[in-house]
Amino acid sequence: MxxxxxxxxxxxxxxxxxxxxxxxxxxxxxxxxxxRQSALRVMAFQTGPLGDMVQxxxxxxxxxxxxxxxxxxxLAHLPWEAFIEGSLQNDDHGIATEAMAVxxxxxxxxxxxxxxxxxxxDTLAQMANDGAEFDELRRQMGTVVDTCRGCHDNYRDx
Amino acid sequence: MxxxxxxxxxxxxxxxxxxxxxxxxxxxxxxxxxxRQSALRVMAFQTGPLGDMVQxxxxxxxxxxxxxxxxxxxLAHLPWEAFIEGSLQNDDHGIATEAMAVxxxxxxxxxxxxxxxxxxxDTLAQMANDGAEFDELRRQMGTVVDTCRGCHDNYRDx
Numbered sequence: 126m127x128x129x130x131x132x133x134x135x136x137x138x139x140x141x142x143x144x145x146x147x148x149x150x151x152x153x154x155x156x157x158x159x160x161r162q163s164a165l166r167v168m169a170f171q172t173g174p175l176g177d178m179v180q181x182x183x184x185x186x187x188x189x190x191x192x193x194x195x196x197x198x199x200l201a202h203l204p205w206e207a208f209i210e211g212s213l214q215n216d217d218h219g220i221a222t223e224a225m226a227v228x229x230x231x232x233x234x235x236x237x238x239x240x241x242x243x244x245x246x247d248t249l250a251q252m253a254n255d256g257a258e259f260d261e262l263r264r265q266m267g268t269v270v271d272t273c274r275g276c277h278d279n280y281r282d283x
Numbered sequence: 284m285x286x287x288x289x290x291x292x293x294x295x296x297x298x299x300x301x302x303x304x305x306x307x308x309x310x311x312x313x314x315x316x317x318x319r320q321s322a323l324r325v326m327a328f329q330t331g332p333l334g335d336m337v338q339x340x341x342x343x344x345x346x347x348x349x350x351x352x353x354x355x356x357x358l359a360h361l362p363w364e365a366f367i368e369g370s371l372q373n374d375d376h377g378i379a380t381e382a383m384a385v386x387x388x389x390x391x392x393x394x395x396x397x398x399x400x401x402x403x404x405d406t407l408a409q410m411a412n413d414g415a416e417f418d419e420l421r422r423q424m425g426t427v428v429d430t431c432r433g434c435h436d437n438y439r440d441x
Contacts (some may be wrong), residue, residue, distance in 0.1 A: 156328070160324065160325065163320075163321035163325050163328075164325050166317065166318065167325055171361075199354075199357035199358075200357075200358075203325065203329075203354065
């Protein structure tokens, strides 16, 4: 109810700061979870054809590979700003999330893994842009997938 | 049920082409709608702070403005590949979508508007990277928002 009333209260000249921090927190967590799940879904969609190509499930197409690799690289830094305090599993928000509570105790490692993903996807995109051989791209794609998996194994509950 | 069985059938050496085209189509439309809605949600999230800054709802921060503008520019070309045949309103998929059926009759205009969005968000990002004045950025942000709105007015049912 507090969330529903916020626009009305704001229009009456009451700033967010005057509302209880709990209500502001609830609204932000809601949006943050929806956003990061969307961003990760978009990354997965763009990763799909790359995985299919390196596994031989679809024909390798250098142009499409480069396009997807560049998309993935530009997406790789997006989701992380939304893993805000109070938005993990076991936090009091009532929203389904696979983001494990243990992230809160391992922020440095979580950030380090994000930076690795950004670096490895950048490398993949640069290699594709530079016309690298398929075997090299396949090897680098393996590194990218391992990076995804490493974080999922530690911090994603599914 | 067909969708559930597909991985099994595929692992048995039956290619997707051997399955009914209806089942493949259903799977693709499902994924396409989920993907494009996610991509547009991510764009909206990144646009939020830009809009808040040009409207004076939050303080202008040149660094954050440039970051968001670059994010938006790299996202602007993503959603459109997923407006595939059979995925619009009134098509037989049973999924909630705001993508109006009239898009099918106006593909050239729809594509032209996508290209305009890509161009205008690229311009905004470039201006921010080049250190443009806030008034110039605000004006270009108005053009970007008008581009969003133009497409929504014609092709989004909400």
